[in-house]
Amino acid sequence: MTHDKGTARPTTLIENDRVIVTRWDFHRGDNTGWHRHGHDYVVVPIMDGRLKLVTTDGESTAEMKKGAPYFRGEGVEHDVINATDGDYAFIEIELK
Numbered sequence: 001m002t003h004d005k006g007t008a009r010p011t012t013l014i015e016n017d018r019v020i021v022t023r024w025d026f027h028r029g030d031n032t033g034w035h036r037h038g039h040d041y042v043v044v045p046i047m048d049g050r051l052k053l054v055t056t057d058g059e060s061t062a063e064m065k066k067g068a069p070y071f072r073g074e075g076v077e078h079d080v081i082n083a084t085d086g087d088y089a090f091i092e093i094e095l096k
Helices: none
Strands: 009-015 019-026 041-045 049-055 058-064 070-072 077-082 088-095
Touching: none
Parallel strands: none
Antiparallel strands: 009 019, 019 088, 041 070, 041 088, 049 058, 049 077
8 A cells, every 4th residue: 555644543453465454543533644555455443433535536424334344446545534523443454
């Protein structure tokens, strides 16, 4: 993943030749920074919340439900911003 520095805090939980598992922690308004995913990935929300997704096509909001994973394909480019009223976190599993 290519990545510009954002204000959210990534913590690498697992990294090997097959997968990277990262926990992302956000305070209100924190962002990941603009980045492009070089691999397919799965996001697993660990709490309910709302994220603003900024892409080259515009902005959208995603309602996140604790434990409800979603898959995205390689090549996604975006900035992810915590639009929840408080702190938020999710686990990202990037497949190599």
